[in-house]
Amino acid sequence: MAVMKKYREKIIAQRERLLQELPKIPGVGRFLGGQESNFLLVELLDKPASEGGKPSNKIALAAYEAMAEKRGVVVRFRGKELGCEGCLRVTVGTEEEVTRFLQQLRVVLDSLLRGSDVQSLRG
Numbered sequence: 001m002a003v004m005k006k007y008r009e010k011i012i013a014q015r016e017r018l019l020q021e022l023p024k025i026p027g028v029g030r031f032l033g034g035q036e037s038n039f040l041l042v043e044l045l046d047k048p049a050s051e052g053g054k055p056s057n058k059i060a061l062a063a064y065e066a067m068a069e070k071r072g073v074v075v076r077f078r079g080k081e082l083g084c085e086g087c088l089r090v091t092v093g094t095e096e097e098v099t100r101f102l103q104q105l106r107v108v109l110d111s112l113l114r115g116s117d118v119q120s121l122r123g
Contacts, residue, residue, distance in 0.1 A: 011038055015092045021102050022090075027109035029055055032087060041078060043086045047113060055086030063108050064088060071104045 018040055022028045029043030044060040045053030057079035064077040076089035090101065 010094070011092050014095060014098045015040065017098055018090065018092060018102075022105075025102070025106050025109060026050075027053065027059065027113050028105075029053065029086065032084065039089055039091045041084065041087050041089055044088060044109065045086065057086055059109075059112050060086045060088055062112055063105065066108045066112075067104055071108075073101050073104045075101075 015035070015038070019031070019035060022031075022040075022042055026048040027045050029045045029049055032041045032043065043055045044063055046056035046059055047053040060079045061077050064075055067073040067075060075091075078084045078087040078089050081087070092098070093101070
């Protein structure tokens with residue numbers, strides 16, 4: 001039971017880290033749904049929120065593809081679900097996994113928002 005409690009605490013800490021760090025990345029929008037599970041549903045925008053960005057399935061799908069195919073970072077595209085336009089489902093991982101995810105998402109979104117197409121992001 002102590003092992004499970006420690007694991008739960010680590011997941012909660014990394015979820016809180018994602019909740020704090022994701023909004024700092026240009027092109028990341030709102031969190032949708034609850035925030036008490038082992039995943040987060042997050043909107044990706046067509047431009048930074050400070051510039052009036054709107055949820056974008058095009059950006060979310062391109063980010064999903066670029067991260068999975070080129071960078072080995074797996075998230076789930078949920079933009080086709082009702083009320084989830086532009087959304088990715090991000091599973092809360094270990095500290096190392098969360099660090100890698102945040103780094104890669106920043107690179108991918110920066111490229112997409114500057115107009116790079118997904119083909120160039122795939123390698």
